Amino acid sequence: MRAITIPKSGGPEVLTWAEVPDPRPGPGEVLIRTVASAVNRADLLQRQGHYNPPPGASPYPGLEVSGTDTATGEPLCALLVGGGYAELVAVPADHTLPVPAGLSVEEAAALPEVACTVWSNLGHDLKGKTLLVHGGGSGIGTFAIQFGVALGATVITTARRSKHDRLKALGADRTIDYTGEDWVTEVRTAGGADLILDIVGARYLAPNIEALATNGRLAIIGLQGGVKAELDLRALMAKRGSISATTLRARGHDEKTAIVRGVRDHVWPLVESGAIKPVIDRRLPMSAAAEAHRVVEASEHVGKVLLTIG
Structure with a gap:
């Protein structure tokens, strides 16, 4: 697969769209074929060398993703500990969410981390x-x-x-x-x-x-x-x-599972009713992650900047 890698710490220009090994899902995990991810401030810090992923996590940036389950074809989105800037992502099934009714799979990438x-x-x-x-x-x-x-x-x-x-x-x-x-x-x-x-x-x-x-x-x-x-x-x-x-990324599996369950039960109905809508500033191809980081770093955006895979 291809993923955005960080060969060395630095400015947005260090982000590299490269061939990397496919992830191998472990017990209780699903493999998602990515449609979109979203840029978060934590990704910028990781690129700068200030916020490394926890041990055992994907080395690639990206704390949320939307796409399809490679085994079932089911559309879903997920909260990640890392790895969202990639064509494939392995994630615990407990940390996935259905795509809210009325939204596209791509739009759903704007929701998991913020929700x-x-x-x-x-x-x-x-x-x-x-x-x-x-x-x-x-x-x-x-x-x-x-x-x-x-x-x-x-x-x-x-x-x-x-x-x-x-x-x-x-x-x-x-x-x-x-x-x-x-x-x-x-x-x-x-x-x-x-x-x-x-x-x-x-x-x-x-x-x-x-x-x-x-x-x-x-x-x-x-x-x-x-x-x-x-x-x-x-x-x-x-x-x-x-x-x-608080931080979200460093929380343990069970704590994140409880948070995701609470979002599904209490927040997703608000999204599906239209009371909350994903606010998407712009969409850029995943290979243009450097430009997306520049936009977020300059606070030029309102809402989310998405990275998409066509």
């Missing part, structure tokens, strides 16, 4: 709450906005101004330009956020706590703004707040 991330960090108790989503134009952000709206939350999001109209169309109640507006004051004026989904990390730690409502929770899922910051425990205690920090 599992959002579901595992936000849960389903959002009715009447205020949700702050940082990076609203990202794949995670566009999904989280729709998820919050579907579950009855008031959704505030930060993003570049050029993306605001798109995010309002997804249901965001308030959009804030983080490059020129005081988003902390804006959120506090709205009563504070009961839940914050944060992809920035260290740089936003103190302002996030300031923006929390009483009994609020900060869910950190990314570190684009650094890994180390000083925490004022008094400020957190005054809010009776809590902080959770």
Whole structure:
């Protein structure tokens, strides 16, 4: 088969579309013939040499895929620990999902990683709450906005101004330009956020706590703004707040299985009803993965950038 390999760490130009050995599915795994994968920030970090796959995982980037089961021909999509940028992918059957009714197999590639991330960090108790989503134009952000709206939350999001109209169309109640507006004051004026989904990390730690409502929770899922910051425990205690920090890739098989099951039971019905739709910025051939990485690295996109195999 062919796959995107990373011969050495570096910029997007190191990504190479090359012939590699076919994967061999193990017990309990299915072999998927890829239709599409999607670009995630973790893929960029792996390319740069900062986020290696866990031991035993595929060395190729790609945390989600859609395609067909080579044994049955069944269309499906899957959450991966790696290997999505390839013509064939072996994945535990427990980590696969049916293609939601009304979507194409290709469109389904935009969903597994974001759906599992959002579901595992936000849960389903959002009715009447205020949700702050940082990076609203990202794949995670566009999904989280729709998820919050579907579950009855008031959704505030930060993003570049050029993306605001798109995010309002997804249901965001308030959009804030983080490059020129005081988003902390804006959120506090709205009563504070009961839940914050944060992809920035260290740089936003103190302002996030300031923006929390009483009994609020900060869910950190990314570190684009650094890994180390000083925490004022008094400020957190005054809010009776809590902080959770998670990654999805490193979770064990059983934990991922439970997350995928929760997505199938609770999130897929929202997708099939049309309450949540995959937001796809553009589609590029898998061999053009370098260009896809440049787009995501520059934050030029709204939603997902797909890599397709014709």
